[in-house]
Amino acid sequence: MTTHDHLLDQPHHDGSEVFVTPGTPALGDPVPVRVRVPKGSGARGVWLRTVRDGEPRMAAARPDGGDAHEDWFAADVVVHHPVTSYRFFLDVPGGYRWLDGRGVHDREVPDAASFRLTTHAPAPGWLTEGLAYQVFPDRFARSAAADARELPSWAVPAAWDDEPAGSGPLAGTQYYGGDLAGIRERLDHLEALGVRTLYLTPVFPGRSNHRYDAATFDAVDPLLGGDAALGALSRAVHARGMRLMGDITTNHTGDGHEWFARALADPASPEHEMYVWADAGPDVVHRADGVPPYVGWLGHGSLPKLDWATRETWRRMVTGDDAVVARYLREPFGLDGWRVDVANMTGRRGSADRALDVARAVRARIVAERPDGALVAEHFHDASADLAGDGWHANMNYAGFTRPAWSWLVPAASTVPSLDLPVPVPRRPASAMVATMREFAAAVPWQVTAAQWNMLGSHDTPRLRSLVGSRDLVEVAAALLFTYPGTPVVLAGDEVGATGTNGEHGRVTMAWDQASRGGGPRWDAATLGVYRRLSALRSSSGALRAGGLRWALVHDDAVAYLRETPGERVLVVLARAPWPGTRLPRHLLAPGAHPEVLYGDVALTVTGSGLEVAGDGPGVGVFRLA
Known part of the structure; x- marks a missing residue:
């Protein structure tokens, strides 16, 4: 056993209940915040630093308990702004240190990573209760009713087991016939997986299988079963105690949308002012049919951009009595919320920024x-x-979770392409993954971090199994997903080992015939078991659902971290490959307690000198210590 330096002798604070009084404060409220200072850190005193009315303020923190291993300090943050930032000053021999969301620094640092309190209400509790499950309707399940539907001219029929096209026109036109009734018939699978939120990509009719090019927002696509099918699915989902979220394009419509058709037919119409018309720019569409130049999403003529400088766009999308975002929250549809497509571009172009x-x-x-x-x-x-807490409740956390996790888990010399980057995914050490995760988490309030949609893939990315290459590494990745702060989100099929080298190629159908036989080449029953156990583990642990995050160890090939609430401490160990192992402080274990193995095969042994973690790998170990 080789002992590596752990990180548990560093002062620590996060926004969880261990350190911050729970609840949403009002302006003017003093909020007690606590900081953990291990005795080995050398800190002789602690101050709270805030910036009020543009001027830094320092206040000495008061002792707030401790034991033989660590001291606790507390101070009150007066919430003087809707988002109030703070960090800690540590007096240490030979100088001083700053503690912010990225860790401890022996230099001056900007305020960008300071901790944050916000007066804005957090995401609803159900969003983080359990697994969110993304379904691409055309590829999930096909009911018998799909056989009788007349196909539109754009659709190219495909057999259920056909391999999806990874590029070219066929990628958007292959039609497999999955529908909403088919999803309803397979809700047992979701329930057994521990799904708490079903998220559907768009259900409005379009001229593609992905339906992000809506032709109307006034009806559900008849190919999916129409309005009645969405209502029936919603009732079935809610009857099982789950939630249902839709997908809306606030940035654009399809060029076949009824609004765009009226805009083209009558330049004096209200619809004409709802779109962005322009003569120049890389996103401007010039057509040969006499249509005036207009802005398309990334220059795609099929996706004309909505103009949020006009009242009519606001009225039809948000503020009107029957606005799109409101209508589908009501019965008979009863959606519980929306995921917003390309939210980062909505209302943004040039000097205009209404996002x-x-x-x-x-x-x-x-x-x-x-x-x-x-x-x-x-x-x-x-x-x-965009994530101060008063707009989006959370974000699809590609930058702060997906990309860094990929770069740690991908094999060397992988040829799987990076997301929107002109190179394959590079292999990096755990230090790069952890630094990236800490930086992005530190840039938003803790309540946002705790609700972020963390993913190992989506309908726009390569499949996890194709990226990491083995079932063992899929298990390591899934363990990270289900034990990291935020909401775990799984794209339908990842839980059974689906493959695909890019977003379009990865939009594979679910092999329900193989599921009925206990597994097969397209239905990995062992991987499904991993996902079910990890989902159940997260549901059983308050620390994994809502606890803070304290990094304990970062080795090139392994990481360990603690998830903590006032009543529970869970240690997570993840290894992508064999490594030397380590020894962690014994006092992490509650007095008189023994580690409880919650999941995995990594060995943890209690000795007189500490907690000995074996260098198994690839491997996972999850242990309850207190």
Whole structure:
């Protein structure tokens, strides 16, 4: 056993209940915050530092208990702004240190990673209760009713077991016939997996299998079963205690949308002012049929961009009596919230930036219709400027979770392409993964971190199994997903080992015939068992659902971290490959207690000198210590 330096002798604070009084404060409230200072850190005193009215303020923290191993300090943060930042100053021999969301620093640091308290209400509790499950309707399950439906001209019929096209026109036109009744017939699978939220990609009719090019927002696609099918699915989902979220495109419609058709037919129509018309720019569409130049999403002519500078767009999408975002929250549909497609681009072009205004308005309308409704954004890169807590409840956490997890778990010399980058996914050490995760988590309030949609893949990415290459590493990745702060999100099929080298190629159908026989080449029963056990584990542990995060060890090939609530401490050990192992402090274990193995095969042994973690790998170990 080789002992590696652990991180548990560093002072620590996060926004969880262990350190911050729970609840949403009001302006002017003093909120007690606590900081853990191990005796080995050398800190002689602790101060709280805030910035009020543009000026830094320092206040000495008061002792707040401790034991032979650590001291606790507390101070009161006066919430003087809707988002109030703070960090800690540590007096140590030979200088001083700052403690912020990225860790401890022996230099000056900007305020970007300071801790944050916010007066904005957090995401509804159900959003983080358990697994969120993404379904691409055309590929999940096909009911018998699909056989009788007349296909539109754009659809190219495919057999259920056909391999999806990974590029070219066929990628958007292959039609497998999955529908909403088919999803309803397979809810037992979701329930057994521990799904708490079913998230559907768009259900509005379009000219593609993905339906992000809506032709109307006034009806559910007849190919999916129409309005009645969505209502029936919603009732069935809610009857099982689950929630149902839809997918809306606030940035654009399809060029076949009825609004766009009227805009083209009559330049004096209200619909004409709802779109962005422009003569120049890389996103401008110039057509040969006499249509005036207009802005398309990334220049795609099929996706004309909505103009949020006009009242009519606001009225039809958000504020009107029968606005799109409100209508489907009501019966008979009863959606519990929305995921917003390309939320980062909505209302943004050049000097125009109304994205936050849209987010706040959509959230306000959701809450007015459904007080516990949820709003999640799609944003592939740094979303921190949009996540102060008053707009999107959470974001699809590609930058702060997906990308760093991929880069740690991908094999060397992988050829699987990076998401939106012109190179394959690179293999990096755990230090790079952890630094990235800490930086992105530190840039938003803890209540946002605790609700972020963490994913190992989506309908826009390669499949996890194709990325990591083995069942063992899928298990390591899934363990990270289910034990990290935030909401675990799984794309339908990942739990049974689906493969695919990019988003389109990964939109495979579910092999229900193989499931009925106990497994097969496209239904990995062993991987399904892993996902079910990890999902149940998260549901059984308050620390894994809502605890803080304290990194304990970072080795190139292994990481360990603690998830903690006032009543529970869970140690998670993840290894991508064999490594030397380590020794952690014995006092992590509650007096008189023995480690309880919650999951995995990594060995943990209690000795007189500490907790000995074996260098097994690839491997997972999850242990309850207190």
